[in-house]
Amino acid sequence: MNARLLDEARDLSIYTAYNTNVDAIVYLNGGIVQRLVDEFGADAVKKRIDEYPREIDEPLDFVARLVHALKTGKPMAVPLVNENLHTWFDDHFDYDVERMGGQAGIIANLLASLDFKRVIVYTPHLTGRQAGLFLDRPNLLFPVVDGGRLAFRHPREAYRENDPIKVNRIFEFRAGMTFKLGSETITVPFSGRFIVSSRFESIRIYTEPALRPFLPEIGEEVDGAILSGYQGIKLRYSDGKDANHYLKMAKEDIMLLKRRKDVKVHLEFASIQNRALRKKVIYNLFPMVDSVGMDESEIAYVLNALGYPKLSERIFTYNRIEDSVLGGKIILDEMNLEILQIHTIYYLMYITLKDNPLTEEELRKSLEVGTTLAAARASLGEVKSPQDYRVGMNVPFNERGEYVKLRFEEAKRRTREYKVVITPTRLVKKPVSTVGLGDTISAGAFTSYLALLRERGAL
Template sequence: MVNLDFSVYTAYNANIDAIARLRQEVIQNVINEFDPRDVLERIEVYPREISEPLDFVARLVHALKLGKPMEVPLVNEKLNAWFDEKFRYEERLGGQAGIIANVLAGLRIKKIIAYTPFLPRRLANLFKENVLYPVVEDGRLKLKPIREAYRKGDPLKVNRIFEFREGMKIKLGDEMIRVPASGRFIVSARFESISRIETRDELRPYLRDIAREIDGAILSGYQGLRMKYSDGKDANYYLRKAKEDIMAFKDEGVKVHVEFASIQDRKLRKKVITNIFPLVDSVGMDEAEIAQILSVLGYRDLADRIFTYNRLEDSILGGMIILDELNFDMLQVHTMYYVMLITHRNNPLTEEELVKILEFGTTLGAARAYLGDINRPEDYEIGLKVPFNERGEYVKLRFEEAKSKLRMREYKIAVVPTRLVKEPVLTVGLGDTISTGVFLAYLEFLRKKFLTG
């Protein structure tokens, strides 16, 4: 367990996650409403956004066939009624910034400040009671309990998470589909009213005051941006504001971590990574997101290999390229079977310390998967009882092989097998949880280095 005497700021994306644990008969009934030929044709088209029910069914069937987590944006607000008619949900706090805030709050760190530009009451009530929210009152910054800081009339974002289980069987025409692995299919709301990732103008002058209150900042949600808005603003406008936010923290000595997420639009993806990554200290992602970034940086062959084969040595090579091309300090990668840190050789931490950082992250993730939530620091201990996954020795072997094949002398690299819960209580946000633990441990080890010289 790391020292929890830290204060952390997290922004920007928080929403309601409406979780539907899919039953076989429910999925089958929805699929049966459509002609199988239409579903198969739409799967071939591979819609990258959901504007009608057939788009949803096609992408859901595709996810079930592969047994892999997927996310597709919902762009038609009128479909909310259709989804609510077909499925039943359990609501919890979602969005990377929201999930991270509640994990930090459950760990009872010294101070957790969460910020989202939209805070309707229904959303505010899902945060833990010890989370603070920055407001400006009488020309002064005030940190209020977030549950008291809600604003009437703010728009609400609801993401729907459809969880499916290994072994489920679905019939599509003459084809019987057996789901090969448990996973989730996320339908993320991407309406214009909730797609403005920013610090509101009234708070912006006080960002340096917030920075003096914290040790680290975890920023996320850039995938929610749009290329253009109806009021004439565009992604460039919001990215300029985002860069100003980061520099306000950096100028006060705050360590900044960005938690990346898949961005379907290639142009927007490139804008985000080239504008944001070079300014921050660390970035977190999964192996598919490594491939996405490599693709826009021009490394198409390597990106395709990662998408196709998921080989550890390809992810390591891709990570080293990303670190060099975008010039930040540390890349953190979380996957089902391993977690990884890559830094430049001049990083003050040793590879042994990087291993300890990763072990804290995967243990925290295992605890949350096992319990469903982190409500007290002692919950972390549960993760220590979860064994490393059955491919752990294979992961270690592949890492040793990668060391013999790749030129790693300019880097420090650590790879640790994940602690994997066989039947997790939840799967949403586990990568964010691991990243939170890694970032906390990273802050602690850097503090120790600074104090000991």
């Protein structure tokens, strides 16, 4: 049944925007780290570790925070704020892997691999290096304005070399790796990763002015839209623009997409550390869309921003299904959503109103498509064809599945005016990769939801 539902979803056309980046991965060894320590000197590195820079503005900041991460064996992410350091990193490291990053890019490649009818991807910044990470598939297209008209080209034919680029550099390390810091020999206690995430003013979330008038036409071309990347908006910019400016544009973009056709829009939410910005994104954008996807920690963040600190704290502390159900109902009602999708390591959940045209069984099948696709991605590293879905179907549901169902039935007794459905996740014991699993779940669930709505004549 699940495979048939995915086949039906593959007949859809989807628009996805805005965030893409390059994930550049380095598999560290003791020699690479030793070379960095020797270049700057052990004393300088120790001094900067004591200062503990919160962001990377010069190379020594990077080396100090990397060494600190290796000493503790803890995964860490530190923002890179100096755009000029692109050259320093590229000169100092040979990247073992370069892959697509960013929710919009990951989802576009996934849906193109699954042979969806048409996948239109948009990002305001598209260099050749970024464009080269999009799959070479005829169903993957990028919107451009050509001679005053809307046209579609493959991203590799639409790039602009002078655009800024967002590169997240991921340094993977393994337990047991050793190097010297002066007279001290450091042995890395645990495996993990150190992420240098680009946070540049030049990377913005918006639709280019020339393309914006054509958004209603793009909306007519597709059955659904998946929008993401709003976590990249800054509260203020040095040119005088601020978050309010970009969120106003984001709202207008959604209205333009829906102008000629009430296209279903899904917003994939990601954690926003700054509470003021998080609140702005929630209040400005959630009421504009039909569907939102998030994990359980993000439910807690959203509830806190909506003025429910005690419930938020309960979710953070105890992670009980009944609290997530209650929190989800609050978000659905206060933001006037059609459907809320929650993904966690052990279960996926939909919360929608009782008058949703789909039955609970249909909603559950939609969630199963999401977790099966994610299991395929975790097993293989990436999904390269519709046949890979079968790999996910062979992954069993996690061992906590029965417990999850039991707890859910208890929580569900208080949800008469809602449809609330849950499915355990298919959990891969030793995943090849965990990157993009949440995006894969959301894309699979949302597109299969659209396919079921179309089957019912409700799309």
